[in-house]
Amino acid sequence: MRLVKSTWRTISAVVGTLMGLLPHVLHHAGIIFGAALVTGAAGNLLFGALGLLFSIPLLRRLYARFDTWKAPAVALAVLVAMFSLSAFVIGPAISGDTGRETPPPADTPDHSEHSGH
Template sequence: MWHTVVGAVGLVMGLLPHVLHHIGLLAGTAFVAGSGGTALFGALGLLASVPMLIRLYRRFGSWVAPAVGLLVFAAMFSLSAFVIGPAISGAEGDVTTPSPAPAVDHTDHPGH
């Protein structure tokens, strides 16, 4: 029974980003986009990993295993949020650079 509950929680956490964009055209996008959404899903992922971290502590009897687990979680979340996500969405960064102004051709002007 416990494995079913944990599996259901994992399923919901995995589907949550997809489902939240259906909240509304702007509300869902504003909710999950940018640093707010990244922080929200990072916190939810950390919260969802607490049972695993407790099991690691009980199994190894030391805080080293949960610390390594947290480091792996942070590394994988950072890779997903800051490398894979922008690569999939095509965004290179939050700040867009304006296109340069077109050069003015002075050769056709009389008096030059």
């Protein structure tokens, strides 16, 4: 039984590591393939859903350990808060994407020709 638990923990750690590296690896998979999967709203939805899916075993263990829905609810709230912080604050800040287009700088007229000099 100990070997099974150890093996499961190792597999879980490897899957968690791969899921953490997946956005970076897909970024290098190609402009269209990587960008289509990991950018914008589609990427946020994809990785949010994967995060929720892969947190189900943890949420079940928390429920079994504390015998209440409160512990998994707190863990899920922390997951949502951290994912939201990453997706909507940190990501745009490091990518320079502010979510709004800035207008091009206005052309300033050249008044040197008619200024009398």
